[in-house]
Amino acid sequence: MAHGDGESLNRLAFSATVHCLTGCAIGEVLGMIVGTALGWSAGATIVLAIVLAFLFGYSLTMLPLLRGGVALSAAIPIALAADTISIAIMEIVDNAILLLIPGAMDADLNSLLFWSSLAFALLVAGAVAYPANRWLIARGRGHAVVHAHH
Secondary structure, three states: OOOOOHHHHHHHHHHHHHHHHHHHHHHHHHHHHHHHHOOOOHHHHHHHHHHHHHHHHHHHHHHHHHHOOOOHHHHHHHHHHHHHHHHHHHHHHHHHHHHHOOOHHHOOOOOHHHHHHHHHHHHHHHHHHHHHHHHHHHOOOOHHHHHOOO
């Protein structure tokens, strides 16, 4: 195992999942707010949310690397290696749930349905991504790549 005992691996995987989920959530929430406020279709809103989720997810990984002196040309591939699988899992799960909850994609920004659906979808997405992050870290991949630069 690349990162010590199972407990520390679990802690690291949880931390990586929360980190990744934070970026995903910022992008997803912002995309859903903008798409909903502008009256966009579900498809257009989801595309915007996914793009922003990846953008914010990668950015949250790259910022500490850049502050630590890693060049942008090196930080980009590190962020891609660390976050792509996790963000992809989260976005697939999150948006599938939002599409499956009746009325969630048509709910107004001031409705409980909008916010509760989004929160539920993000929590489930994080739970689904955790085992993948744990598996990747145990093999020296995923966020293990980022931690090698700290």
